[in-house]
Amino acid sequence: MSSLILSVSPEKVERPYYFYITKIKVYSLEELYYHCYHYWRESIDDFIMGKLEDWIKNELGLISISGQIVKIKDQYSSITDQYINFLKLIDYFYESELELLRKEIFKWENKAEWEKCKEKADYFMKQNKPEEALKWYKKAIVFDENEKIYNNMGVAFMRLGLYEDATYFFTKANEKKPNYIPILLNLVEVNMLRKNYEEAGRYLNQAAMIEDSKTIWYYYGELYNHKGMEEEAVESYKRAIDKGDDFKSYISLAKFYVRKKEYDKAKECLDKIPASSRNEVFWLEYAKLYEILEKKNLIFEYIKKSIEKNPKYIYAWIALARFYRKDKNFEKAYEAIYKAFRIDDENDEAKLELAKIQKEEGNKKEYKFSIKQLIKKWIHRYRRGSM
Incomplete structure (x- = not known):
């Protein structure tokens, strides 16, 4: 050597x-x-x-x-x-x-070709790059049409907001492997996003016949929440918590109470989340609560905690940019939003926040260009029947 x-x-x-x-x-x-x-x-x-x-x-x-x-x-x-x-x-x-x-x-x-392609696609999904992932999933499906690839393609399309395409691939996955809980729940989720609540309920009931779990009750909470059935939603979240859900249902309940302007109840739900489960999402939800309550120092403190938990959590950087924008500190706002773009340069929420910073700073030309690009993207999605 x-x-x-x-x-x-x-x-x-x-x-x-x-x-x-x-x-x-x-x-x-x-x-x-x-x-x-x-x-x-x-x-x-x-x-x-x-x-x-x-x-x-x-x-x-x-x-x-x-x-x-x-x-x-x-x-x-x-x-x-x-x-x-x-x-x-x-x-x-x-x-x-x-x-x-x-x-x-x-x-x-010595793996099959479809597995090699899927690995590359899965890597892009972890990097929150669903468009790149789809290129490799499409290559994988040429070698082998199986439920894993169909399901993951559905997830990628769902992240892109292309819900009709996502439904097609989840359905194909379900045909390949019926009564598989993760696929059924993906069908529940995408149908909720499409406001096809009856169809979502059908798949959820099918999953509930297979298992009675915290995940199933959490999804019932989400379905009832989407349908505006508040009492049923709260009861379902509580049943999920009784079955061991120490995070997702508490977060959803907190968001529910924020919408109802019952901020003490929202805070109570967040406080019940165990210390071991307090991740970047938890701290950002707390920051959003304090944003509504206009507790400036706590907003900043909790956004920073979210970033400390996960420096690649894009929504914390967007929240930080928003915090600085509202504080008229445009230099810091740009710094935060560009860090968000390093994580995902195609994120719509980040692009919208950039446009707001440009508008409030008085950069009308840049603001108009940013908004125009976003509208083009939204129109493209609408024409594909995904919004």
């Missing part, structure tokens, strides 16, 4: 290597290797297609390393052997680390 470890500083690299899936730029050989080891699933296509050795040769000028990668590909037939030997070119990893990775890659290499 070579002992060569070369650093190339950002100042010496005109064009960094850009990993499309992770959206990460690297400026040196070490950074490239770090990414290829820790994000191998997201790097391996770049390796297979020869993009890595091209960049190493043309941008870093490391012709020897690039040439060795080409030789490795010629020498070894399996992707696993190729990739591990590529990582061995520099003394960057312990043998024990590479052996563990070898086992992971070997399992991946």
Whole structure:
């Protein structure tokens, strides 16, 4: 194994290597290797297609390393052997680390093609990039039409607000695997979003015949809530809580009481959530309550707690931008909203908040452009019958 470890500083690299899936730029050989080891699933296509050795040769000028990668590909037939030997070119990893990775890659290499595509799609879903995920789910479905892919496609379309498409794929998943609770509940959710409450109730009743659980009663609470049946909604949430729901039903009850302007009851529901379950959503809901109550210091404190719990929780950054906008601190508002865009540059709520900041700051031209872009997107969705 070579002992060569070369650093190339950002100042010496005109064009960094850009990993499309992770959206990460690297400026040196070490950074490239770090990414290829820790994000191998997201790097391996770049390796297979020869993009890595091209960049190493043309941008870093490391012709020897690039040439060795080409030789490795010629020498070894399996992707696993190729990739591990590529990582061995520099003394960057312990043998024990590479052996563990070898086992992971070997399992991946021997998976069915649809599973490989699904893995990439699932990664994008975790990154809240449903449009990117759909590209890979569509590739996966060519290899194998199964309920997992259909269901996940439905979830992706639902996140995009394309509820008719989501319903189609959830229905296909249900046909492949009838009476499977997660799929039935997805059908409940999408039909509630489409205001098809009778259809939602039919699927929920079907799920309830299979199991009597906190999840089922939570969904009954949501269904009754959507239908405006307040007493039934509250009773269903309470039954979910009795069955062990220590978070979702309390959050929904808190939102319900906020709408009723019964703020003490809302606070009481939030306070009942155990400390172990107090995540970024919990702290943001508390911040929103204090926003209504105009308790400025507590709003800021609880938004910050939400961000501390999960720095990638986009809605906390949007709330922080809104907080600064209302405080007329536009510099901080822009800073917060751009951090939100780094998490998801297609988020409608973030785009709307940006437009509001632009309007209140007096940037009429930018405000009009932002609103125009949003309206175009909404019209496109409406024409697809999703709103």
